[in-house]
Amino acid sequence: MTTAPAIADTSETVIDSLLSRCRVFEQRKDFAAVRREALHFLAGNRSDVAALALLGRTELRLGRAGRALAPLKRCVKQSGNFIFRLLYAHCLKRLGHADEAAEELASAGRSMPVSGAAFFAAGVTFEGVGEIDLAIRFYRQSLLLAPGVPCVSHRLGRHLLDKGKPEEALELINTAIAGKADEAYYHLDQGVALELTGRLEESLAAVDNAIAVAPDNPEALHNRSHLLLLLNRSGAAITAADRALEVRPDYPATLFTRATALLKVGRWEEGWREYEWRWRSCQTPRTDIRCPPWEGGDLRGRHILLHAEQGLGDSLQFVRFATLVARLGARVSLHVPEPLVRLFRRVQGVSDVFSTLSSDAVFDCHCPLASLPMMFGITPETVPAAPYLSVAPEMAAKQGDPVRRLAENGDGNPRDLIVGLVWSGAPRKNKVRSYALDERRSLKLADLEPLFSVSGIRFVSFQLDEAAQQRVETGFPLTDVTQGITDFADTAARLTGTDLLITVDTSIAHLAAGMGWPVWMLSRFDGCWRWLEGRSDTPWYPTMRIIRQEAPGDWAGAVGAARRMLAGEVQQRQFYREKALSENLT
Structure with missing residues (x-):
């Protein structure tokens, strides 16, 4: 008894499923996972052009043009589509093969339709491999050929926001909204542009428009909390954050926004605890300190490292707590940026201060300076008062x-x-x-x-x-x-x-x-x-x-x-x- 030979499944449903899964990984910037998915699929579908293109552009995104070359070359041979030729030419250029790249670009130019849709597709392709400047050029050309197309206007506007050009971005996003007012993300990015230009009330109105279109959009709900905080409506910001967390629980950025709102209204005991969400939102935990964090235990006779984590102003504000730590019986060392070293050597209770952490330094425990208010349960009524900085x-x-x-x-x-x-x-x-x-x-x-x-x-x-x-x-x-x-x-x-x-x-x-x-x-x-x-x-x-x-x-x-x-x-x-x-x- 024999079995039928295995037949590769290249139906659109299977391909779409692959691409859908990989889009999720791409949004998370987990390009290694995209590569694994593409390789697994190609093991049974060696000639699938879509999967080959996915593998090639993923290798480009991972910075491995050498590995991208083969799958992109196969795409060109099997299809000849101008998108594949553009990617292949880009890969050749990255590898220093200028003459071959020029030939492929010429071929792509001959096969590429002179249309807004074609240039938009090219822009999306280069955006997918992280070549944003190239994508912007294609989007601009697309709008010259087909002015006012909402998806192109929005996409170009969004990248100009990231380039620090909010005024130009706002004009483009407004155009997108005029053509398609029922797209929540258009309103959401309009809000970002308005915030970056200092128009906070208008930004909040734009976010509310996004929520009207998509009531459970997690980004819009988060941004609403953030904007209410900026508008000094911190109580409302807390309520808005709670609503956002109903849709997306334990989202670090929203929890951090909620923490700063709690601190801003004076609810410090709760606020300091939630302020620790910064480590998953906007701060990077230290991995170079070979000792456990201080969690409030007995410090008598122990050596603790207190270290800066944010701006110079934050360190200047929170270094006052080093004195309280010393009063608990600890030997206190400070690791801070060089401009603060001499000044902090005069802080009461500090044993030593340095800007470079020695690889052989030994401590019993450590604590970031901005976590000390939580450790001491500081409230507006119990802040250690200035002066604590001095000059000889x-x-x-x-x-x-x-x-x-x-x-x-x-x-x-x-x-x-x-x-x-x-x-x-x-x-x-x-x-x-x-x-x-x-x-x-x-x-x-x-x-x-x-x-x-x-x-x-x-x-x-x-x-x-x-x-x-x-x-x-x-x-x-x-x-x-x-x-x-x-x-x-x-x-x-x-x-x-x-x-x-x-x-x-x-x-x-x-x-x-x-x-x-x-x-x-x-x-x-x-x-x-x-x-x-x-x-x-x-x-x-x-x-x-x-x-x-x-x-x-x-x-x-x-x-x-x-x-x-x-x-x-x-x-x-x-x-x-x-x-x-x-x-x-x-």
Whole structure:
């Protein structure tokens, strides 16, 4: 008795099933799984063009052009479709075979229809192998040939968002919506574009439109919570996050948004616990520390490593807890970026500070700095108060006194108020969302012009990076005091030569306030969770006053409030001087 020979199943149903499974893996960026699926399928269907193309482009996505060459070449021989020729030519070019690549491109050009649909298909193909710049070129050509096609307009707009061009992206996505208003993802990406341009209320409306089309869309529900948080409606953001979690439970990004909303409304006990979701949302856990995490056990006689994980400002804010850890009987070491090392060596209870972790270093346990508030159960009422950062007296005399003399410039009134200014955070142009936030939190020096009309004040600049050039461009009477600064210890020493710091929400705000120095912080409308909601003070820093935008982008109102406060400060100082003089004369 014999059995019938096995026949390869190449029906459309089987192929579609393969491609459907692989699309899921591609969305997860699990290209190794895509490769496994393609190879398994090809074991029984050696000549299937769709599977060969899938394998070839997956190898390209994995950065292995050499392995992609054979399956793509077979695609070209079996089909000759212009898409396969384009991919094959791209593969040849990646491998340095320029002449062969040019020949294949010419062949592809002869067989490729001059139509919007053909160029769109080519764009999708190159998007699939991670060649986004090429995909954008094909999408642009597609729209030149067939203007206004919704799917092409949206796809190009979405990539321009990722390239940091939200205004152009918004125009394209609006076109897509005009042609197909019942596509939830069009509205969703319209919301992203509006957020990146600072139009938060409109962004929320766009997300609500997406939810109206698809009530259970998990991305839209998450984005709604995120936008409510930015709009200082944190209670509503928590409710929206709970709704999103009903649809997609345990989603790290939503849980992290919920955590920051809890912190922003002052529900810190719950918020700190959920803040640990950052490790699965936006932070990468350390894998180079060979000891267990501290989970609240007895620290007497033990050596603990506390380490930075986020920005410089976060480390400046949370290093205060190192003192509390030391009081539990531990030997405390700090691993932080180099600019913080000298400054943190003066933090009470810290044994040693370094920027490079030695491979043979031995610790009993470790803890990220930003997890310490949870470990100590910190509430707004129990925050360890500043000052906890300090400057050696000799450094203050060496660097702080010259700041005051430089500001006076030989002709100033020694009674003038010396005010430091910082108007911009460090731009992070390589990260689209971070750069958009930097744009919202920063202003131009020209926006601070009203401050310079207050008499009795000498302004000095602590601004670093490219924004410092604005001092020259404006011509304002503003003395630069940053020359020779190498780290935060230098900056701290020079701050002692001022009476007040006016700054946007950036690391120097934490530095000055952590020293107990007077700080007026100009906060964007969508202020950080750490400043709570609607308050002009903060439990983190008793000497800080927060001057908030009353509407997104409204720096004029915030600067106007700062000017009135400055004028009042000068008048108050004058009043007390005159009062003291009167008392001395009598």
